[in-house]
Each structure stands twice: as structure tokens, then as C-alpha cells.
Amino acid sequence: MKLTHIAVAGALVALSFLARAEDMPGMKMDGMEGMQTKETKQAPVANANGTIKAIDAARHTVTISHGAVPAVQWPPMTMAFSVTDDQMAGLSVGDRVSFVFRVEGGSATIVSIKK
Numbered sequence: 001m002k003l004t005h006i007a008v009a010g011a012l013v014a015l016s017f018l019a020r021a022e023d024m025p026g027m028k029m030d031g032m033e034g035m036q037t038k039e040t041k042q043a044p045v046a047n048a049n050g051t052i053k054a055i056d057a058a059r060h061t062v063t064i065s066h067g068a069v070p071a072v073q074w075p076p077m078t079m080a081f082s083v084t085d086d087q088m089a090g091l092s093v094g095d096r097v098s099f100v101f102r103v104e105g106g107s108a109t110i111v112s113i114k115k
């Protein structure tokens, strides 16, 4: 437990250093390539199948009762996904859909969806 705290504190120090370094114009970042955020992980995508339970055009969400999604360790559940107008077009409550989504910051966004 203590080791974990030390590791977290170390990471925070490193982060705050990077944040400050970015505030300094002209600061040479040579040798820090390994610490750059190039590898910022794009949230992984996962596929699922489900049934549309609700569509909220104003909020751009589709509520889907979906099966288990092993890729993100989800059990079957009913939840809302963010969608674009284009993705929403042609979808109706009750449709069986298969879709690809991405989980980011605690919300799930549809990447593609088809009946």
C-alpha cells in the first residue's frame, strides 16, 4: 500500500514537471521524447450487439440493451451511448443492432452502428 502511494506521488511529480515545462517557452525538450504524450492511448474500441431501447435526439444518445463485452469487461447491461445525427438516422426503438464503440472519460461513444 505504501509503495503504491509512493508510485502515485512520483507520477504526480512527473506530471506537474511536464506541465510546468510546457509553460516555459523555449525550454528544450531534447531527451524527453520518451515522456512525450505521443503514445497517448486512444481509448480502445469494442464491438457489441444489442437492442435499441430508447433514442434521445436532443441529447444525441441511444440507449441500448447490449450483451456482454469481454473487450472492456462489461456484463450485459442497458446503457446510453453517444451518437451523431448521421448514426442515429434510420434507427428505431426495437432495432437489433451491432455496433462499435469507444469508452472515454466514463462515457461510451458509438464509432459505427448498423442494423
Ligand SMILES: [Cu+2]
Residues within 6 Å of the ligand: 066, 074, 077, 078, 079
Ligand atoms: Cu454497457
